[in-house]
Amino acid sequence: MAAIVAALLAQVSDRTPWAVAALGDRYDEKGAVIAGVALALAFGNAVGVVGGILVAPMLSPNAQGLLLALALLSGGVAGFWPSKPAKARRWRLGPFGSSLVAVGVLGFGDRTQFITAAFATQATTPAFAGIGATIGSLAVTVPATLLGERGLRKLPTTALRLGAATVLTLAGAVQALSALRLI
DSSP states (O other), rough: HHHHHHHHHHHSSSSSHHHHHHHHHHSSSSHHHHHHHHHHHHHHHHHHHHHHHHHHHSSSHHHHHHHHHHHHHHHHHHTOOOOOOOOOOOSSEEEEEEEEHHHHHTTTTTTHHHHHHHHHOOOTHHHHHHHHHHHHHHHHHOOOOOHHHHHHHHSHHHHHHHHHHHHHHHEEEEEEEEHHOOO
């Protein structure tokens, strides 16, 4: 559940929703766009899970907690700066292929993937961190695809971005204090 919420909050202030909104405007086949986005997000979060699984044995429980705190803090602090809408490139791959490549490129190494890896280090079933992060990411990207850029601009994106950044930063600070056994 925590991975769902953290990924949702991280995606609110990311460039990915803007890219998928542009793709939603470009292609009439919204289902194909959403399928490409879902596959790219699932793959990116799976990479995060694998990273978490590889790193977890090298970390003590406190270090795992600090890694999660760092991931949440970095995701939160990055959210305080507005992200420029991503420019959708003119790939000739169709709605599914273009969405898969665009979101795959944007998502590789982003804050959601880092948060997923950090959750995976602590999880008894790390795959759930990836599944949760994918669901949380889709909760933001699917509506963005359906709304398009014009619809996305009508939302209070600045307030949403700042609210998400604040929640992630506070959660990261509390996690850090907890990992350091200060609370």
